[in-house]
Amino acid sequence: MGYTNLTDLLRDAAGAGSLGAAVVAREVDESGDDRATVVGRLLEALDVMEAGVEAGLRGDVRSRSGLTGGDARRVADSVPIAGSTFASTVAASLAVAEVNAAMGRVVAAPTGGASGVLPGVLLTLARESGADRERMALALAAAGGIGGIIAAKASLSGAASGCQAEIGSGAAMAAAAAVELLGGTPAQAGHAASLALQGQLGLVCDPVGGLVEVPCVVRNATGAGVALAAAQMALAGVEFPIPFDEVASAMGAVGKSLPPSLRETALGGLAVTPTGKRLAGGAS
Numbered sequence: 001m002g003y004t005n006l007t008d009l010l011r012d013a014a015g016a017g018s019l020g021a022a023v024v025a026r027e028v029d030e031s032g033d034d035r036a037t038v039v040g041r042l043l044e045a046l047d048v049m050e051a052g053v054e055a056g057l058r059g060d061v062r063s064r065s066g067l068t069g070g071d072a073r074r075v076a077d078s079v080p081i082a083g084s085t086f087a088s089t090v091a092a093s094l095a096v097a098e099v100n101a102a103m104g105r106v107v108a109a110p111t112g113g114a115s116g117v118l119p120g121v122l123l124t125l126a127r128e129s130g131a132d133r134e135r136m137a138l139a140l141a142a143a144g145g146i147g148g149i150i151a152a153k154a155s156l157s158g159a160a161s162g163c164q165a166e167i168g169s170g171a172a173m174a175a176a177a178a179v180e181l182l183g184g185t186p187a188q189a190g191h192a193a194s195l196a197l198q199g200q201l202g203l204v205c206d207p208v209g210g211l212v213e214v215p216c217v218v219r220n221a222t223g224a225g226v227a228l229a230a231a232q233m234a235l236a237g238v239e240f241p242i243p244f245d246e247v248a249s250a251m252g253a254v255g256k257s258l259p260p261s262l263r264e265t266a267l268g269g270l271a272v273t274p275t276g277k278r279l280a281g282g283a284s
Contacts, residue, residue, distance in 0.1 A: 001030070001148075002023070002026060002027070002030070002144075002145065002148040003022075003023070003026065003145050003148055003149055003152075004148070004149060004152035004153070005149060005152070005153070005245045006146075006149055006190050006193075006243070006244045006245050007243075007245060009022055009023070009145055009149070009186075009190075010186050010187065010190060012025070012026070013186035014186070018138060018142065018180055018186060018189075019141075019142035019145055019146075019176065019180055019186050019189050019190075020137070020138030020139055020140070020141035020142040020145070020180050021138055021141075022145070022186075023141040023142060023144060023145040024038050024039065024042075024137075024138065024141050027141075039134070039137050042137040042140050042141055043133060043137055045107045045140060046123075046133070046136055046137065046140060048105060048106065048107050049096065049106075049107055049109075049118075049119035049122075049123060050119075050123060051105070052095065052096040052099045052100075052104065052105070052106050052107075052115070052116075052119065053092045053095045053096055053119060053120075053123060054095075055095070055099050055104060056072045056073075056092075056094065056095020056096055056097075056098045056099045057072050057073055057076055057091065057092070057095045058073065059072070059073030059074075061095075061098045061099055061102045061104065062102060063098070063101040063102050063103075063211070063213050064102070064103070065209070065211055065213060065283035066283060067101075067208070067209075067211065067213045067214050067279060067283055068097075068098055068101045068102075068213045068214065068217045069098050069101070069102065070098075071094050071098065071217070071218070072091050072092070072094035072095035072098055073091075075087060075090050075091040075094060075221075076088070076091040085124060085125070085128055085228075086225070086228065088124045088127075088128075089120045089121055089124045089125075089224050089225075089228060090120070090221045090224060090225065091120075092116070092119060092120040092123055092124055092224075093116040093117055093119070093120025093121070093220045093221045093223070093224040094116060094120075094217060094218070094220060094221050095116070095120075096115050096116035096119050096120065096220070097113075097115065097116035097216065097217040097218075097220035097221075098116075098217055100112045100113065100115050100116070100212070101211075101212060101213045101216070101217055107119070109143070109147070109170060109173065110147045110150070110151070110156040110166065110169045110170060110173065111156060111157070111158070111166045111170075112212065113158065113166050113167075113212040113216045114166040114167045114169065114170035114219075114220060114223065115170075115220070116170075116217075116220030116221070116224070117167060117170035117171055117173070117174050117220050117223040117224050117227060118140075118143055118170055118173050118174045118177060120174070120220065120221070120224040121174035121175075121177065121178050121224050121227050121228060121231075122136065122139055122140065122143070122174065122177050122178065122181065125178055125181055125182065126139075126181060129181065129182060131181055135181055136181065138180060139177040139178070139180040139181040140177060142176050142177050142180040142189060143173035143174065143176055143177040144173070145176075146169075146172055146173045146176045146193045146244075147169060147172075147173045149244070149245070149248060150165075150169045150172065150197075150248045150251070153245065153248040153249045153251075153252060154248050154249065154251045154252025154255060155252060155255060156169050157264075158205035158263065158264040159205070159263055159264040159265075160255060160263065161251065161252060161254070161255025161256070161258070161263070162202070162203060162204045162205045162254075162255055162258045162262055162263050162264075163200075163203040163204055163205040163206075163216075163219060164197075164200045164201055164202060164203040164204075164251055164254065164255065165251065165255055166205070167200060167203060167219045167220065167222075167223040168196075168197050168199075168200030168201070168203055168223070168251065169197070170220070170223055170227075171196040171197065171199070171200055171223040171224070171226045171227040171230070172192075172193040172194075172196040172197040172200075172227075172230075172244075173193070174196070174223075174224060174227035174231075175189075175192035175193055175195065175196040175226075175227040175228075175230035175231045175234070176189040176190070176192050176193040178192065178227065178228070178231035179192045179231050179234050179235060182231070182235060184231075184234060184235050188234045188235060188237075189234070190243075190244050191233075191234040191238065191239050191240050191244075192227075192230045192231045192233070192234035192235075193230075193244050193247075194230075194240035194242065194243070194244040194247045195229075195230035195233055195234060195238070195240050196226050196227050196229075196230035196231075197244070197247050197248065197251060198240065198242070198247050199226050199229075199230065200223070200226060201250065201251055201254055202254055202258075203219075204258065204262035204263075204268070204269050205262065205263050205264040205269075206262060206266065206268055206269025206270045206271045206272075207264065207266050207271060208266065208270060208271050208276045208279050208280050209266060209271070209276075209279065209280030209281075209283050210265075210266040210271075210280075211280075211283065214270070214276075214279065215270055266280070
């Protein structure tokens with residue numbers, strides 16, 4: 001069942017060397033598979049993520065409704081206003097989210113609707129830092145460990161807890177993965193996850209027309225931006241005073257307090273704006 005709290009994960013990471021190494025060791029123990037098999041599954045997931053970025057960046061992916069597609073390519077071709085790393089992260093996150101909206105193959109990280117955040121951050125930073133596949137796999141494992149804790153303490157479902165449970169969780173996972181990839185400590189990775197998730201508390205799920213397209217696709221990019229900010233702060237030594245386990249539990253409590261209209265029903269938020277209604281009616 002993996003880790004259900006960060007306290008235990010940090011304890012094991014102290015001996016294993018990193019969050020990712022501890023998560024892999026736990027999976028080996030619980031699954032009965034050897035380490036090579038477990039890491040191999042992580043590498044397969046990375047392959048799917050990379051293929052999603054490549055497909056989305058071609059610029060010809062369109063959702064069946066016609067509401068999304070082509071924006072990843074637009075960002076990739078634009079002049080960076082905050083550095084090439086940020087622009088590439090935004091483009092890659094949009095790319096995977098657009099592939100998901102077009103019913104393409106993605107890795108639920110933690111869900112299909114939030115599948116662009118983690119690959120956007122992880123793959124961009126891996127390329128620019130020259131990380132090898134082993135480091136990338138361990139970073140992905142660290143992200144999975146964080147996602148598992150959120151699932152145990154709260155939810156990863158927009159219908160249950162709003163978009164904070166999807167994009168917010170994806171940002172927390174991506175922030176922890178970024179710190180792991182770039183050589184931060186397990187404690188710093190935990191703080192990065194806290195810093196990212198706290199910044200998304202209360203984010204509602206309000207899909208226009210009930211489709212996982214607007215605003216879902218672009219929220220992957222904004223979630224990736226939050227993850228980069230959280231990783232930057234954590235690697236600089238910024239510590240969030242509320243432990244991650246408590247932040248995750250708070251997210252769950254916030255989710256339960258959200259009205260049904262703001263939890264994936266398309267009965268509130270952007271979905272019921274005049275333009276949102278028009279777009280829903282005209283989607284083909």
